[in-house]
Amino acid sequence: MRFIGVLILLLEVFLKLLHKYFCHQNKNSSLERSATYLDHLHIFGVSYKTAGVHDRQAFSLSETEQHALLSSLRDQTDFKGFIVSTCNRTEIIGTTEHPEAILALFLDITNAGHEAFDDLGYHISGYKALVHLFRMGVGMESQIPGDFEIIMQVRKGFRMALKAGTINGYLEKIINQVIHASKRVKTETAYSTGATSVSYAAAKYIKDSNDDLSNAKITLYGLGKFGRITLDHLLGLTDASNITLVNRSDEKSEQYATETGAVFCPHAELNSAIDNADILIVATGADRPILQVGDLNKPALHTVIDMAVPSNVNPAVGNLPQLKLLNVDELSQMTREALQQRHNQAPQVEQILSQEIQELLDWHVMRTQSPKIQASIESLLETKYSSLPELVSHAYEQPMNDETEEEYLRHKMQRYFCHHIRRGKTVDMIQTELSSRVSVTP
Numbered sequence: 001m002r003f004i005g006v007l008i009l010l011l012e013v014f015l016k017l018l019h020k021y022f023c024h025q026n027k028n029s030s031l032e033r034s035a036t037y038l039d040h041l042h043i044f045g046v047s048y049k050t051a052g053v054h055d056r057q058a059f060s061l062s063e064t065e066q067h068a069l070l071s072s073l074r075d076q077t078d079f080k081g082f083i084v085s086t087c088n089r090t091e092i093i094g095t096t097e098h099p100e101a102i103l104a105l106f107l108d109i110t111n112a113g114h115e116a117f118d119d120l121g122y123h124i125s126g127y128k129a130l131v132h133l134f135r136m137g138v139g140m141e142s143q144i145p146g147d148f149e150i151i152m153q154v155r156k157g158f159r160m161a162l163k164a165g166t167i168n169g170y171l172e173k174i175i176n177q178v179i180h181a182s183k184r185v186k187t188e189t190a191y192s193t194g195a196t197s198v199s200y201a202a203a204k205y206i207k208d209s210n211d212d213l214s215n216a217k218i219t220l221y222g223l224g225k226f227g228r229i230t231l232d233h234l235l236g237l238t239d240a241s242n243i244t245l246v247n248r249s250d251e252k253s254e255q256y257a258t259e260t261g262a263v264f265c266p267h268a269e270l271n272s273a274i275d276n277a278d279i280l281i282v283a284t285g286a287d288r289p290i291l292q293v294g295d296l297n298k299p300a301l302h303t304v305i306d307m308a309v310p311s312n313v314n315p316a317v318g319n320l321p322q323l324k325l326l327n328v329d330e331l332s333q334m335t336r337e338a339l340q341q342r343h344n345q346a347p348q349v350e351q352i353l354s355q356e357i358q359e360l361l362d363w364h365v366m367r368t369q370s371p372k373i374q375a376s377i378e379s380l381l382e383t384k385y386s387s388l389p390e391l392v393s394h395a396y397e398q399p400m401n402d403e404t405e406e407e408y409l410r411h412k413m414q415r416y417f418c419h420h421i422r423r424g425k426t427v428d429m430i431q432t433e434l435s436s437r438v439s440v441t442p
Contacts, residue, residue: 038364042099043124043132044106044117045091048143051120058112059121061085063160069109070164077101080168082161082175084136086153088143093133093157094171099125130174130360134353137178138185139192146192146342151182174360181356188352191345193338199226201331201338202305203233206279209303209324213238217300219277221270222284223247223256226307230281235260244273248284274298283307289314296323307331362418373417376431381410 046059061069066083069092073079079102081094092106107117124132132141137154139147158175161167186192210216220231220243227247234243240261247253250266257264265273274280278300282291291313296304297320305326306313318325365373420430 038130038361039126040095040097041126041129042096042102043091043093043129044099044103044121045089045124046117046121047089047091047141049141050122055116055120056088056090058116059090059110060087061090061110065109066157066160067164069105070161070166072105072109073102074164074166076105080166080171082154082157082167082171084150084153084157086150089136089141091136093129094166099123130357131353133174134178134181134357138182138349138353140346140349140353144197145339145346148182148186148192151179154178173363177356177360177363181353184352184356185349189345189348191342191349193341197229197335198307198328198331199229200233201334202230202281202307202326203237205305205326205331205334206234206303207237210279213242215242216278217242217244217276218279218281219244219246219265219273220281220283221246221273222282222308222312223252224283224285227281227283228256230283230307231256231260231262234281235262244277246270246273271295274301277301279303279305281305281307282312284312286312288312291317293317293320296320305331362415365418365421372427373414373421376417376427380413380431380434 046056048056051059061083066085069083073081073094077096077098079094079096081092081096084091084093092102094102096102103114103117103123107114135141137151139145139150142150154175158167158172161171206218207213216238218234218238220227220234223231223245231243231245241263243260243262244265245253245257245262246265246267246269248267250264253267254264256262274295275298277298280296280301280303282304284290286308287310289311293314293316296313296317299322301323303324303326304313304317307328309328311327313325313327315325315327317323417427417430421427
């Protein structure tokens with residue numbers, strides 16, 4: 001009897017271990033599947049919305065630190081994901097069953113501390129994290145709405161994570177869908193158009209008001225913050241050899257000229273640089289007008305842009321008949337109009353995001369249940385239900401090229417099945433409901 005009791009005890013232990021093993025296998029399997037996998041999507045971050053510039057610096061990550069963090073996440077956790085680090089945000093984005101471990105490694109490498117993160121950071125998970133990622137990717141979470149540069153940072157973070165081995169098929173699909181959404185927003189809306197900074201407004205005005213910049217000579221006077229940013233924009237418009245740099249510190253202007261290929265002009269020869277210019281941009285730190293009518297009454301000079309506050313150019317220069325003078329107020333008005341235009345485009349952007357997220361979620365469903373869904377669709381189509389198109393008409397549609405009527409219906413039925421599966425119904429339940437509600441073609 002004692003022997004039998006021991007056998008029973010051993011059998012119970014074995015069954016418990018077996019049960020635990022299969023639960024673990026099922027758990028891992030479900031993690032790789034659609035809806036359950038989404039539950040493990042997490043974002044830890046700090047952005048301009050939650051922290052000022054000084055506080056954000058404590059959480060920023062250099063490229064070296066990003067590589068180190070990805071290596072630690074790969075070697076010490078189950079994390080699959082990437083990092084986005086810009087001047088406005090630092091975010092750790094990915095899937096894990098142990099989010100607290102991800103946060104701990106992030107805070108360890110930044111030395112910021114849990115208390116600081118609790119005050120300034122955010123943790124988003126599940127579907128909300130997915131929506132945040134899409135909104136960020138198209139510029140809806142940017143300090144300047146519609147900032148198209150953010151998708152470049154997402155791509156950069158993805159490539160770095162790919163090399164580090166922290167990207168799987170699921171994350172790659174999400175990122176590709178975000179990139180696709182960004183492309184649609186750029187091509188189908190005006191959300192990323194227009195000048196939204198004074199420096200960009202200046203460069204855009206120059207581009208729009210000159211038919212041919214290839215031979216236009218531009219003199220940039222002043223290489224402070226606005227001057228340097230404006231220079232970057234100008235280099236995207238014309239050859240560096242067409243841009244002459246002048247600064248009170250010759251050392252600084254010579255350095256930037258060497259780095260960019262622009263022309264260096266000593267401050268002592270400013271008048272010569274103005275004489276040879278078609279366009280003059282003034283962005284010095286002077287606290288008064290330092291350029292007068294006599295300085296700028298030149299036959300070739302047709303545009304003067306005064307980006308300084310207070311003005312560095314005497315307003316009377318605007319009375320010269322051959323010359324157009326623009327100041328900060330006029331440039332700022334251009335940026336306000338662009339921002340208002342982007343605000344007006346937001347509903348259209350939201351609609352695109354909704355479609356792209358729907359597309360991604362449907363992909364998850366089809367990834368795991370495609371054979372059964374396809375079998376049900378074929379069964380319904382074979383019965384020739386005449387009212388089937390009407391019943392599935394509300395399913396999300398994405399235009400398809402060269403679709404036959406049957407292909408179009410099959411496509412909409414896939415959407416219909418995915419829509420209801422995500423809401424808890426089984427394929428059999430959906431097929432039964434459709435069968436009971438439709439009529440057969442005579």
